[in-house]
Amino acid sequence: MANTKTEGGEILSRLKSGGYRLTKIRKSLVQFILNKKGHWTIQDLVNDAKHLIPKLGVATLYRTVSLLHKENLLTETRLGGASARYEVSTQEHHDHLTCVSCGEIFEFENDRIEELQRQIAKKLGFKLIDHRMELFGECQRKPCKFKSKR
Amino acid sequence: MANTKTEGGEILSRLKSGGYRLTKIRKSLVQFILNKKGHWTIQDLVNDAKHLIPKLGVATLYRTVSLLHKENLLTETRLGGASARYEVSTQEHHDHLTCVSCGEIFEFENDRIEELQRQIAKKLGFKLIDHRMELFGECQRKPCKFKSKR
DNA sequence: ATACGTGCAAACATTTTGCAGCTCG
C-alpha cells in the first residue's frame, strides 16, 4: 500500500481553516503524530519526538494531542491508573484487547462476532450501525513491560 | 425485591477465607461499598464514607477498592474523564444495544459471542477477565422518542 | 501588530507508598 505514510497536507489545510495556526512545530508534530502506529502514550511521544524537535516541551505535546483528539483525528483509550493511550483514528473497524497488568492494547477483528452482532440486532428489531467491543485480560508475556499492580 | 440490600455476610466470609483480615473498618467499608449504586469515583466515596467512619484515610479507600476490584466484586471504568469509576459487579453479565435515534438501551446476552471472545483472547495469549460490548443501531419504532445524539 | 503558540516551571489531581502504631486471629 502506497498510503502508509501520509503527508498530512489535507489535514493541515483542514486545521488551518479550522482557525489553527500552522507553526513549524505544529506542522511537523501533527505529521509525526499522525504517522505513528499502534497505541501510544504521551510519554512515548516525549521520547520519540525529542529527536524531531529537541527543545519540545511536554505542554505542547499535550496541547497538540488534545487538539487532534478534538478534531477526531485521534482516538483515546484509558485503563486503570495508567496514562491515556491514543491511536490514529481509522476508518477500518477493529476491536481492542487490553492487558489489565501492563496496559498494552492489542487489536483484533472477528467476522463471526460481527455476524452474530448483526443477527442479535436484527432479532431485536435493530438495524446495526456500529459497535464497540473491548476485552480485558492478562497477557502471558513476562515480564510485562510495565509494573504489575498485583 | 427483598434482595436490594445485601448484608455482605457471604462476601465477608469469602474475603476471610481469601486470607484477608476482617477489621471493623474493612467490614463496614466493604458492606457500604457493595451497597452503593451506579458508577462512583473514589472521591465520591471519600465524601460519603466520612459519615460512616470519621477518621477514614484515603489510602484505606484506595486499598479497599483495589482489593474488591481484584476480587472481581467491582468493575472499573475509565471513560476519558480524570478519575476511575467503579460499580458493583453483577453476576449476570449483559451487553448493551443502544438506539442512536431514540437513546433506548436494550440488554442482551449471547453465549456464542462470549465463547468466541474467549477463543480470541486465548489465541492472543491472554487470560480473559472481562469485556464490554456495546452495539449501536436504529430501532424500528417510529417515532423515536428522542433526537439523535450520536 | 496582535492574537495565537511555545517552553518552562509551578500548580493540580489522582493514586501509591513508607512508616509508626493499632488490631485481628
Added chain:
DNA sequence: CGAGCTGCAAAATGTTTGCACGTAT
C-alpha cells in the same frame, strides 16, 4: 505475640496552567 491493617504525610504520576517571549498571519 506477629502479621496484616490503618492513618498520615510524603512521593510518584499524569496532566493542566500562568506567564513571558516568539511567530504566523
